[in-house]
Amino acid sequence: MYIDEIRFSLWLDFLEREFILKDFQKVIEQYKITGATSNPAIFKEAILKSPAYQEQLQTLQDKDPKGKYEALAIKDIQMAADVLKPLYEKGDDGFVSIEVDPRLAHDAQGTIKEAKRLYDQIGRDNVMIKIPVTPAGCEAIEELVASGIHVNATLIFSPYQARECLDAMERGSRKNPDGYKVLSVFVSRFDRKLDPILQSKDLPTGKVGIMNAAKIYNMITKRDIPKTRTLFASTGVKGSAYPAHYYISNLVAPDSVNTAPLHTIEAFAEDGDPKPKLPIQQEEIDQFFTMLKAHEIDMKQVYHDLLQEGLKAFEEAFEAILQELK
Structure with a gap:
């Protein structure tokens, strides 16, 4: 854990086969990283740009594009899970996440079926299945939690989504309290969208994502569902408006995780502020x-x-992989 005293973890938002083989263990030790996350956009960059997948692809000629993608992704997740296994065994996170087909975001039964199949095929205890938080996603999350599968509920932007997700997790946990759960609250995209508008109104910029994340963090903390933590996602900085570590430094919080690209984690280790910034008082958040x-x-x-x-972005990234693997 990056900060043991408050149970604050850093996870790496990146996977690629050559990196897993050569550098992942070293990075874990150097930056006290205790987990990893992936998504269709990350796999798109890895699979379509790295030569490390060509050898395995030669053995997959009889599979359709999705079958090829799954075989490649599952292999990466298995390898990453094996690297992280010692952390998992000593109770220091050790999770790696894989997302279901993003085209299933509005199909609860399809999501459940695919999530269970992926979990079984990967065959590692320290894997989290990522599910987008839509109404169908919440239905799937409840079933997966009840099945004891570790869940990463992703693409959370609104307090409403968080509440629906927490309700689903709570119902599932009553049937099976064993699985670990994180709610991935997206942060930086708020400021990329709203900063120009706020600037034109002479209002403070770079605050909406943080204050929204703080609001949802308070909700999750208050619910106190066992084995459930806030994960702050989309915390990389694009452009030079803020320091690279900006969203990690401003979201250091007890019982939380921050997942970020390696260069963002490097910047935080070099120049970030590890003092806790959350919780923020609800009155201050409401005033904002x-x-x-x-x-x-x-x-x-x-x-x-x-x-x-x-x-849409994750679906388009997934479709791009499938087109390339035809």
């Missing part, structure tokens, strides 16, 4: 969002748009 509303910032619309953009 009241101020946004007074300046005609429609957060309901922002939440809706960011979720749709996130679902």
